[in-house]
Amino acid sequence: MSFALISAAGSKLTSCFSAEYLFVFLPVFLFAYSIVPDRWKKYVLITASCLFYCLVSGKLIVYLLLTAALMHWFGIWLDRLQTQMKDRLSLAEKEERKAIKNNFAAKKRSVITLAAMLQLGTLLTLKYTGFFLTNINTLLSALHSTAQFEIPSFLIPVGLSFFSLQAVSYLLDVYRGVIPADDNLPRLLLFLGFFPQIVEGPICRYRQTADALWNPQPIRYDNLTHGLTRIAWGVMKKIVVADRLDPLVKKVFTDYASFDGGVIALAAVFYTVQLYMDFSGAMDVVIGTAQIIGVALPENFKRPFFSKTISEFWTRWHITLGAWFRDYVFYPVTTAAPMKKLTTRARKKLGNHYGPLLAGGIALFCVWLGNGVWHGVGWHFIFFGLYHFALIYSGNLLSPLTKRAGSLLHIDPERIAFRWLRILRTTVLVVIGELFFRANGLWAGLAMFKAIFTRFSLPALNAELLSGLGVDWQDLLIVGVTVGIVFTVSVIQEKGVRVCDALYRKPTVIRWGTLYALLLFIIVFGAYGNGYTPVDPLYAQY
Amino acid sequence: MKTPIKTMVRCAAFLSGLAVLLLLTSKILVPKNNAKENGMLDPSANGILGEPEQTIDVLFLGDSECYSAFIPLRLWEKHGITSYNCGTALQNLYYTEEFLEKAFQKQSPKVVVLETNAIFRDFSVGASAVHKFKQWFPVFQYHDLWKRLKPGEIHLSDAVFTHKEDAKGYIWDNKVAPASPNDYMAPTQEIQSVSVRNYAYVKDFRDFCEKHGAKLILVSTPSTVNWNMKRHNGIQKLAEELELHYFDLNEPKSPVKIDWAKDTRDKGDHMNYAGACKVTDWLGKHLIETGLVKSRRNDGLCKEWNAAAERFNSKRL
Numbered sequence: 001m002s003f004a005l006i007s008a009a010g011s012k013l014t015s016c017f018s019a020e021y022l023f024v025f026l027p028v029f030l031f032a033y034s035i036v037p038d039r040w041k042k043y044v045l046i047t048a049s050c051l052f053y054c055l056v057s058g059k060l061i062v063y064l065l066l067t068a069a070l071m072h073w074f075g076i077w078l079d080r081l082q083t084q085m086k087d088r089l090s091l092a093e094k095e096e097r098k099a100i101k102n103n104f105a106a107k108k109r110s111v112i113t114l115a116a117m118l119q120l121g122t123l124l125t126l127k128y129t130g131f132f133l134t135n136i137n138t139l140l141s142a143l144h145s146t147a148q149f150e151i152p153s154f155l156i157p158v159g160l161s162f163f164s165l166q167a168v169s170y171l172l173d174v175y176r177g178v179i180p181a182d183d184n185l186p187r188l189l190l191f192l193g194f195f196p197q198i199v200e201g202p203i204c205r206y207r208q209t210a211d212a213l214w215n216p217q218p219i220r221y222d223n224l225t226h227g228l229t230r231i232a233w234g235v236m237k238k239i240v241v242a243d244r245l246d247p248l249v250k251k252v253f254t255d256y257a258s259f260d261g262g263v264i265a266l267a268a269v270f271y272t273v274q275l276y277m278d279f280s281g282a283m284d285v286v287i288g289t290a291q292i293i294g295v296a297l298p299e300n301f302k303r304p305f306f307s308k309t310i311s312e313f314w315t316r317w318h319i320t321l322g323a324w325f326r327d328y329v330f331y332p333v334t335t336a337a338p339m340k341k342l343t344t345r346a347r348k349k350l351g352n353h354y355g356p357l358l359a360g361g362i363a364l365f366c367v368w369l370g371n372g373v374w375h376g377v378g379w380h381f382i383f384f385g386l387y388h389f390a391l392i393y394s395g396n397l398l399s400p401l402t403k404r405a406g407s408l409l410h411i412d413p414e415r416i417a418f419r420w421l422r423i424l425r426t427t428v429l430v431v432i433g434e435l436f437f438r439a440n441g442l443w444a445g446l447a448m449f450k451a452i453f454t455r456f457s458l459p460a461l462n463a464e465l466l467s468g469l470g471v472d473w474q475d476l477l478i479v480g481v482t483v484g485i486v487f488t489v490s491v492i493q494e495k496g497v498r499v500c501d502a503l504y505r506k507p508t509v510i511r512w513g514t515l516y517a518l519l520l521f522i523i524v525f526g527a528y529g530n531g532y533t534p535v536d537p538l539y540a541q542y
Numbered sequence: 543m544k545t546p547i548k549t550m551v552r553c554a555a556f557l558s559g560l561a562v563l564l565l566l567t568s569k570i571l572v573p574k575n576n577a578k579e580n581g582m583l584d585p586s587a588n589g590i591l592g593e594p595e596q597t598i599d600v601l602f603l604g605d606s607e608c609y610s611a612f613i614p615l616r617l618w619e620k621h622g623i624t625s626y627n628c629g630t631a632l633q634n635l636y637y638t639e640e641f642l643e644k645a646f647q648k649q650s651p652k653v654v655v656l657e658t659n660a661i662f663r664d665f666s667v668g669a670s671a672v673h674k675f676k677q678w679f680p681v682f683q684y685h686d687l688w689k690r691l692k693p694g695e696i697h698l699s700d701a702v703f704t705h706k707e708d709a710k711g712y713i714w715d716n717k718v719a720p721a722s723p724n725d726y727m728a729p730t731q732e733i734q735s736v737s738v739r740n741y742a743y744v745k746d747f748r749d750f751c752e753k754h755g756a757k758l759i760l761v762s763t764p765s766t767v768n769w770n771m772k773r774h775n776g777i778q779k780l781a782e783e784l785e786l787h788y789f790d791l792n793e794p795k796s797p798v799k800i801d802w803a804k805d806t807r808d809k810g811d812h813m814n815y816a817g818a819c820k821v822t823d824w825l826g827k828h829l830i831e832t833g834l835v836k837s838r839r840n841d842g843l844c845k846e847w848n849a850a851a852e853r854f855n856s857k858r859l
Contacts, residue, residue: 020668221549474689512556516563524567524685530583531686 015537016285041216052195060157068189071167074115075174079181112175123164126154131377159198170206187214196289200282200539202300203320217294227292234284239526240482242278245270246535247470256448261456264448268435278538303490308422310391325367333363379442478525568681569698577705581687587628589707598649599835600625604657605633610812611763613822614710615851621826622837627711635743636670652835658762658777708853721802721810726766734772762790764800766810798824
């Protein structure tokens, strides 16, 4: 299988959307997976995962292997400390127990700190050294110093931001005693490097996927059809919408000074659509692939543009990242002893609503600073994180006032019109955030945002302007139609209908007709081939 | 659970239905003529589809080195040889194969000239498989034609290729950007090997030509950027093994004397018109002298080819 996969995929396997992945790597993998006995399937998975990573990232697979080895080693170390503590406690007198517990707790804290520093330190060093030194150099220049640091450039392995968080979550779960340490290194490697998810997530927990991946199921007909349908749905989002909008978005964000505020606002909207279609499309392909072999990966999107608040938005967008920050940053910070004391004191002075918000605000600040830093290198990413912190925190602070205002004005929050208004408001706030997220730097983002208000003229979107933006009216038409299809399906899903299951309960004619229509739609209206530049998945760079 | 056989039958039925739909869509979304206005890709090289049957005696294949170095209408004017240049930018051998097969559908060239730079252009099996797939289902190649499709044009009728390219595939360029040859053909025993895949393609071309009564010739056109002695040795070895005629116009003893101060348009990468004239004149003389091709000035093609040459020269000047 290895030879077939390597030679067939060649060197052009760049993502789960490349033809090499969809038409060569995946079919060869599925064939090999289906013909081997069940007890060997996990080895096919490991081999395919390592091969995929090698083909995508070459020798940088060393980082992945090293991360798995460190996870393995530190996990066992933590487990041994736990066992030693239990042994000592069983032999100890009652009055000695507290000292023993404290002693081992300190040891475990040291071990987990070292492990987390190694994992996150690697991530920060590789991603942030250049940014940090550039800012130091700028500061030195401002202070008229001639000293300058040389900016190193590192090769960053694909998916580093994703598998580093998985590794840290595993270690913290072992540290907390939520899971036992795994002494099976290949299982840990597969948990970290499972090939569909390694590039863009979702960020899985050990409990969610490790066992399922290590005991994969034979391919069942319904899993195969559901998985392939989901893959096709994801490909449609990416190829028909996201990639078609890419020239326009790239042009406006690169050359923003040449465009008026109306076009910049439009580009921000298009970028938000592009990012959603790209990232959620990738998740459809990833989850669909896992579904074929009977592995249920956690969902990363839940129709985020139906959110009524920014807080809700982040429970529907990149769900696994939000959950990671919630479980491994927000909760530990808010439950830390000094924070508990702070909350108790603040509650007495500020009351039950505002009191907890003080410690909660500190924790929330850490979460959103971390979220911004995780997303990329640059002040605009940090701004992006803090922008959401400000929105969510101000929402929490103002919620008593808004509730009171609502009751005074006799506004029923459950009225459809009011709900849609809130959805629209949230969407506008999200689009503003994404404008800064995509901008080429913080100053560019601020200049673009300013232009929306100072240079807004909403020029007629005539053909000349469109062709200057690298798209034509047919492109926008097909984007509109596809977004309409995705929206309709989302509305149905919001009502609790599992669309794929519902489709597969229909007669064959309807089922096959829908699938043929979907496939032909992608083939005819996809932005691929001559005249199009393939666009790497947007989140693969983070 | 469904039985494996039933599952396989259902999958096969589904894929068969998809193939039929793709074939039907491919009939609609395909250029109905071979002109650029009809959406045809590489219209210059695909102009051969519009040439009257059995009128082309020499076929040129290769990448940009090819369409920059061989001038079909100069071959006609100087020697009465009818030829067509199917060179395209960055042509891989799987694309070369497509043009070879296309050309022989309506023509019976006596000589096929393969410019050798394409032989060193590597590609993955995946890329060639995707290309083959696009040949079977052109909708993958021409899907974007939906943008220019009008309601009356949605039909399944076959394309009719009538468009003729005046330059017969040659792409004229008269810029001059001198090159410094810097002894780029310094002698060496080293060999740059041809990949197994590309070797197999050249072998297939030879067999195809033999089967159709044509002679395959390998020619390395002058290029200080793309060529060197290691590559020469690689092609020489391949030519010997496949028993093909090979002419390297980069060799110091080559009959084509290139003036690198005047005959290149981009610092030695490609020939300009002056350089292409020298290459074409040598080839024409060689083809006539060896009797591989005969002049067709005396058959009915004269009027049309002379008119094309006149149009080409007037545009050129």
